[in-house]
Amino acid sequence: MYKGLWITVLIIFGIFFGLFMLSQIPVAITQDEVSTAVSDAIAETDAQVDETAVEQIVTQKALEILEARQKRRLKFLVSAYFIIWLIFGLYVLHLAKMQEQLHKRIEQLHSSLQRKE
Amino acid sequence: MTRTQLIGLLSTIFLFVAIYFIFSFAEIEMTMLEVQKIFYFHISAAITVFLAFGVTCIFSILYLIKRGDTYDTIALVSTEIGIVFGVVVFTTGPIWARFAWNTWWNWEPRLTSALILWLTYIGYLILRSALAEEKKRIYSAVLGIIGFLNVPIVYFSVELWQGGLHPGTATKMNLPATMQTAWLISWLALTLLYLFLLMFRYRAEQMKLELGTIQYRQMNES
Numbered sequence: 431m432y433k434g435l436w437i438t439v440l441i442i443f444g445i446f447f448g449l450f451m452l453s454q455i456p457v458a459i460t461q462d463e464v465s466t467a468v469s470d471a472i473a474e475t476d477a478q479v480d481e482t483a484v485e486q487i488v489t490q491k492a493l494e495i496l497e498a499r500q501k502r503r504l505k506f507l508v509s510a511y512f513i514i515w516l517i518f519g520l521y522v523l524h525l526a527k528m529q530e531q532l533h534k535r536i537e538q539l540h541s542s543l544q545r546k547e
Numbered sequence: 548m549t550r551t552q553l554i555g556l557l558s559t560i561f562l563f564v565a566i567y568f569i570f571s572f573a574e575i576e577m578t579m580l581e582v583q584k585i586f587y588f589h590i591s592a593a594i595t596v597f598l599a600f601g602v603t604c605i606f607s608i609l610y611l612i613k614r615g616d617t618y619d620t621i622a623l624v625s626t627e628i629g630i631v632f633g634v635v636v637f638t639t640g641p642i643w644a645r646f647a648w649n650t651w652w653n654w655e656p657r658l659t660s661a662l663i664l665w666l667t668y669i670g671y672l673i674l675r676s677a678l679a680e681e682k683k684r685i686y687s688a689v690l691g692i693i694g695f696l697n698v699p700i701v702y703f704s705v706e707l708w709q710g711g712l713h714p715g716t717a718t719k720m721n722l723p724a725t726m727q728t729a730w731l732i733s734w735l736a737l738t739l740l741y742l743f744l745l746m747f748r749y750r751a752e753q754m755k756l757e758l759g760t761i762q763y764r765q766m767n768e769s
Contacts, residue, residue, distance in 0.1 A: 510585040532754040
């Protein structure tokens with residue numbers, strides 16, 4: 431019974447957590463981060479003539495840098511939370527399985543004792 | 548609904564609430580940004596490890612004084628759960644470290660002393676599996692008490708040895724209110740989870756005992 435309960439809880443949790451992680455993580459971009467990303471992008475780009483084109487390229491590059499950095503941060507965050515739930519989930523399932531096997535064994539022994547009596 | 552099931556349900560609810568508070572309520576820390584959110588469960592799991600080994604220590608003392616099997620069983624069960632929480636600490640820690648310090652591991656005071664603590668209690672379980680029935684209870688109880696002496700060393704290691712990478716013990720109290728609330732709820736959720744696992748695992752030990760009694764009866768009758 432525990433096993434079923436916990437698998438259900440873990441699956442529901444996994445679905446909600448997955449949806450949550452995909453949709454709700456707020457994008458945190460600071461002014462410093464934008465400035466750094468812009469200067470990094472300027473350093474990496476060759477465009478020099480058309481200022482509007484430069485700005486567009488720089489903005490595009492800055493956004494790419496910011497997205498890459500945020501992806502990296504989310505990778506760390508999701509890995510950590512995934513591992514936490516995996517460890518607890520596996521341990522609870524291990525305990526549930528252990529109890530189930532012990533319960534079966536006790537039942538078997540009880541019934542064999544009753545038959546002898 | 549049994550007490551164990553009630554605690555299990557409560558811990559699940561609080562885990563959901565904690566997740567909500569961590570991701571929707573607590574503000575984003577400006578240095579680590581989203582990665583800082585690992586902190587809530589990492590620190591809470593570490594404190595639960597201290598709690599678990601504290602329970603082991605207390606019940607080991609009680610076992611040595613009163614020699615009741617229940618005390619020994621609770622000490623054993625609490626050690627096992629403390630080790631599981633330790634695994635959480637030692638896996639989330641390096642993920643954090645890789646991002647913050649650009650390394651998976653560093654032999655700095657807090658990490659080294661925590662690893663020694665964790666290994667001491669792994670030794671506790673190895674000792675139990677290696678010795679005969681009565682001896683293992685006494686020796687592991689002694690180890691359970693001695694091992695706990697390391698807990699204050701781990702906690703104050705940052706202050707005791709300068710130059711570590713972890714922040715001081717007062718940092719948690721200086722957190723913004725939203726972060727502190729999210730952390731306290733996570734801590735409560737993991738404490739409830741510990742309690743649930745303790746009761747659940749203790750039940751399995753009771754069943755093992757019952758099984759042993761039935762097998763003994765069966766042997767005597769045949």
